[in-house]
Every structure is written in structure tokens, then in C-alpha cells.
Amino acid sequence: MNLFLASPTITFLLAVGTVLTVGFLYWLKPPPPTVMVSSSLLWKKLLKQRKKSSFIDKIRWLLSLLLACIIAISLVVASGGPELFSDEVTDIENVSIVIDNSGTMATLTQSGKSRWQNALGYAERLIIDSHPSNEVVLLDTGGQITSRLSTNKWEALTKLESLALSFGDAHHFPNLPEREDRTVFISDGVSNVMIPSDVEVVSVFELAENVGITGLVVMPNTDGDPSTLRGLVQITNGSLIPKEVRLRASGLGGANISLSLTVGPGESEIRNLDLTSFQQGPIRTSVTSVRDGLVDDNVAYAVIPSRTRTRITMVTPGNVYLETAFKAMSQIELVTVSKEEYDSDDVADLYVFDRFIPEVIPDAPGLFFLPTELPMLESSSSDDSLEMHPLFKGVSLSDLMVERVASPNFLTDDSQILWGDTETPLLVASDLNYRVIEVGFALDGSNFPLQPAFPIFLRNAVVWMLESDLPQSSGPGQIEIPGMNTTVTDLEGKSVQTNSVDQVTSFEARAPNLYSVNQGENTFWMPINLTNPRVTLVNESKLESASRLDTNGLVDAEFESQADPALWRMLALIAFVLVILEWVTYHRRITV
Numbered sequence: 001m002n003l004f005l006a007s008p009t010i011t012f013l014l015a016v017g018t019v020l021t022v023g024f025l026y027w028l029k030p031p032p033p034t035v036m037v038s039s040s041l042l043w044k045k046l047l048k049q050r051k052k053s054s055f056i057d058k059i060r061w062l063l064s065l066l067l068a069c070i071i072a073i074s075l076v077v078a079s080g081g082p083e084l085f086s087d088e089v090t091d092i093e094n095v096s097i098v099i100d101n102s103g104t105m106a107t108l109t110q111s112g113k114s115r116w117q118n119a120l121g122y123a124e125r126l127i128i129d130s131h132p133s134n135e136v137v138l139l140d141t142g143g144q145i146t147s148r149l150s151t152n153k154w155e156a157l158t159k160l161e162s163l164a165l166s167f168g169d170a171h172h173f174p175n176l177p178e179r180e181d182r183t184v185f186i187s188d189g190v191s192n193v194m195i196p197s198d199v200e201v202v203s204v205f206e207l208a209e210n211v212g213i214t215g216l217v218v219m220p221n222t223d224g225d226p227s228t229l230r231g232l233v234q235i236t237n238g239s240l241i242p243k244e245v246r247l248r249a250s251g252l253g254g255a256n257i258s259l260s261l262t263v264g265p266g267e268s269e270i271r272n273l274d275l276t277s278f279q280q281g282p283i284r285t286s287v288t289s290v291r292d293g294l295v296d297d298n299v300a301y302a303v304i305p306s307r308t309r310t311r312i313t314m315v316t317p318g319n320v321y322l323e324t325a326f327k328a329m330s331q332i333e334l335v336t337v338s339k340e341e342y343d344s345d346d347v348a349d350l351y352v353f354d355r356f357i358p359e360v361i362p363d364a365p366g367l368f369f370l371p372t373e374l375p376m377l378e379s380s381s382s383d384d385s386l387e388m389h390p391l392f393k394g395v396s397l398s399d400l401m402v403e404r405v406a407s408p409n410f411l412t413d414d415s416q417i418l419w420g421d422t423e424t425p426l427l428v429a430s431d432l433n434y435r436v437i438e439v440g441f442a443l444d445g446s447n448f449p450l451q452p453a454f455p456i457f458l459r460n461a462v463v464w465m466l467e468s469d470l471p472q473s474s475g476p477g478q479i480e481i482p483g484m485n486t487t488v489t490d491l492e493g494k495s496v497q498t499n500s501v502d503q504v505t506s507f508e509a510r511a512p513n514l515y516s517v518n519q520g521e522n523t524f525w526m527p528i529n530l531t532n533p534r535v536t537l538v539n540e541s542k543l544e545s546a547s548r549l550d551t552n553g554l555v556d557a558e559f560e561s562q563a564d565p566a567l568w569r570m571l572a573l574i575a576f577v578l579v580i581l582e583w584v585t586y587h588r589r590i591t592v
Helices: 008-027 040-079 115-128 153-162 320-327 384-388 453-466 567-587
Strands: 095-099 136-140 182-187 200-203 211-220 229-237 243-250 256-263 268-274 281-288 299-304 310-315 332-337 350-354 366-369 416-420 425-431 435-439 477-482 486-489 498-501 504-509 513-519 522-528 547-550 553-556
Touching (some): 008 040, 040 567, 095 115, 115 153, 115 182, 136 153, 211 299, 229 243, 229 281, 229 299, 256 268, 299 522, 310 453, 320 332, 350 453, 366 453, 435 453, 477 513, 477 522, 486 498, 486 504, 504 513
Parallel strands (some): 095 136, 095 182, 182 200, 310 332, 310 350, 350 366
Antiparallel strands (some): 200 547, 229 268, 243 256, 243 281, 281 299, 416 425, 425 435, 477 504, 547 553
């Protein structure tokens, strides 16, 4: 604990303890040495002199004790940083302090401290120098401090120590309680926080050099073969000068890539990385440059997906349209069986049932082309809001002609009709334990297989049904994962606190990291990246460098210190003078 931040109660207790300690030590004064005297005359003379000097010795002892106590109390009270304040009510000025704790505040300044450290230092100085009767409201733009109640200066300092940077995008100026007081906002001016006009703004902005990764994606190579992957990395230079940058990528099995590039001031460059030699699992990309002011945007993570082929079991009496479309897809292993040959024990990643519904529905995604029993009476259309569904990506059903449809008896409470209505449901999707698509019309009784959109629809269906509900990557902030009994650990193996509500587990990711998420037997990686150009562009500030802006204009501000308290210096000087006085009186045998 820093004694200069000690509360008056702590300082008083230390002073009392010091006095008791000094008194106890004086009480433990060792006994005088034994003197052997053989003459009775000398004994009488010694006792007579002892009686005369006993009162003077007590005075000397009390004087020594008094000096020691004054010296000790002066030093202890001075260590608490006391100040002299006026008792006038007009001198008491309540203050509300709002600190910007967005990501760019982590940028280093020329002094070696970050903007965030400078902001905390200014806020601490402002609180310490305030009147003891002042009420302080301390808040932040990231919402870490939720209480808007005013506190005394000592509780405000405790809150200040608990604040941390938040790299998420959800930053805003908090709503302050309605009262007449001084409001101070400490920021670097880079975030998009809307500042009220009557707020005094303290700038901790300082120009800095910075290069960061603002984009990372893993995708199939340009040849269309999903087994060959590439990574696209975007590097942004937030400096005011060109920067020489070293880009590195590393993955499992010792695979790595390294290359150099030059990025102009305020510009971005994209580099294509061949990830064919990288194994399934996480990869780490990083950039390095000299005098980089922000390290949190220098690293980004991604996950290379599995390159195994998807096994599809199709149960059909024979359908050349479906077989041709599925065989044309890459990374698909198609197994075609009749309904007599179908075995529910055969494991597949996805099932396609053509005009056949098994007695036991498998625990896997399924695409059902239902048996058709009824004639199509009138044309149907979809809800415009549902056309944004992933199944309709690149697919238009405006020219669809249907002759026969299935009975609507297959609809359930969980069915989502994407095309048609409750009387003639043509396309239905459901998303429970596994995703299921039900097509309520016959392919051989429609023109759908002849349209260019048919193979696109099947590809969309496969991708959507096999797509995981789990988030693949995210930026810092509140992360939500479907499911309960989920444990999360960071890259260093430390457990992360989670909250589970309504079958959803959430945790707070305040900074970029690679998290491991475990749900029973399933484990997957969760990359959290700070790929945000607004954070990398650390010089895009609305404020002047190292200045304070108030309603009267631009005013110089020093963050080193305001008027330091003088009382503690005076107490320290008194203690120093008394130590010298004690030394002189002791050697003159005035004190003991």
C-alpha cells in the first residue's frame, strides 16, 4: 500500500501504534550495571547524591521520550500525505471523473508510459488533491464501473485501481447523476465517444508509431480445391511515416511463413499466405516493426478447418439430379443406397432422404425430399424477410413450377416455413439438436432440378446444415457460446470466469487471445483478435497533444503534478530538526 494514499483513519492508527511502540521501548530500558563499593561512608555519600539526582533523571527521561514520540509521529503522519484545507463550504467542489479505457489508450508515449498510465496518474492526482469533504463520481467509457453513486476520495482511489483497459467496441460516455459539479473526461480522443459540451476534457494523446493486423481470414485457394488453403492478412500502418514490417505466420507441426513488406503512412497492405503445409488447428500471425506503440494489435489468430471429406448417405429409389449435383461437389463422399439397404447404424455426417422417411430419424443433419400426395393448387411465395436465409444465397425461386406437394401434416411447432404457407409448405427448415431441411414438393414434378440455382441450393443446404452454431472468431467483448457446462481457458492455460444463463455460456474477453472452449467431449478454439483499423490508427485523435480542453478553449495541462501538499514536508522537516536536537542533547547529557 502506498502511504501517500492512506486514509486518515489508517494514518491515525499508525500514529497511535508508533507512540505505544516508542513508549514500550523506553520502558524496556536495561538496568544499570552493578557497582561493588566496600566502604560504608562511600555508600552513604552515593545514596545521598542519588536522592538529589533522581528527580532530574526523571525529567531527562521524559524529555527523551517526548522528543522520540514527536519525531516518530511527525514521520508517520507525513507519510500519510496530510494537507491543509479550508473549512469554508465554498472551497468544497464535487467532481465527476470519466476515464476513456478504450484500446488505443494502451499506446506507449515517449516517456515509456502508456496513455492509460498517464490518464490514471492524472485522475489519481486530481482525487488526492481534492478537498477531503469532496464527493467523487468515478466512471469509465467501457462500463466496468456500474455504480453512479458519489463516494469519498479514498473509495474513489480504490475504484481507480480496479479499472482496466477494454478493447471492445462498446464504448460510450456514461450518464452522469444530475448535480452541479465539475466534470472531467480523460481521453486520447481516438474513440468515437460523444462528449457533452459542458465537460472539461483532459487529453493524454501523443503522436506514436504503430503497425497492426487489421484483417485475417482463412479460405480455400483460388483453384477451388478446399484441401488447399490460403490466408489473407491485412496490415495497416497507423504511423505518419512509412514502416518496414516483418510478417510471420506459424502453426502446428513447425510450419511457418515469414516475409517483409513496406507499408505507407495510413495505408493498408494485403498479403496472401499459402497454408497448404499447415496442419489442422490454430495458426498465429504477427507483425513486428521498430518503435511500435501498441502491441495488442500485432498478433492475430485463426483456425485451419479439417480437410477431411464430408460423408453423405443418400437414401433414394433413384434420382439422377441429386446424384449428379452431389458428385460435382468437392470434398463430398456420396454413398447412395435404397430404402431396403438403408441401415440406421451406418454413420454419416449428413443424410439425404428422397421420398422416404425412416422410422427412426438419425441424430445428424438431414435433407428430406418428402413424398408428394396432393396437387399444387396455386402458386406460393416466401416471406421477404426469410429470403435472407443462407439457403437462398444465390438462389431465386421466382420461376419455380410445382405440380405435386406433400401433405402439411409434417409441420411442427419448431418448423420455419421458408417458402409457401401452412397449407402448401414447399421449403421448411428447423434448427434443434441438428439442422433439418424438408422439401415439400417432388423434384420430378417441378422444374427446379433444371434451373441453375438447383446445385447452388444443395451446396447452401450442405453448408448450412453442417455449419456450427459455435462462434468461429470474434473481437474483444462479451462472448456468447450456445450450451451449458462450458469451461474456457486462455492461451496461458488460465481458467476464465464464465456465466451460464438460458442454455448460453458467456465470458468477457477484454484483450486479444486464443481461448480453448471445452463442452464435454468437444473442444474447439476461439480466436479473439483486435483486427480493428480504428484501434490501429492510434493517431486519429480529435484532441490536441497533451492538452486540456474546456468550455473556454485550449488550456495547457501538466500531468506531472499539481500543487503538492506542503504539510507533510513541514512535518518531515520538524522530524529532521528534532533528530539533530536529540543527538546534541544526548551527547551533552541533557537527555538519556
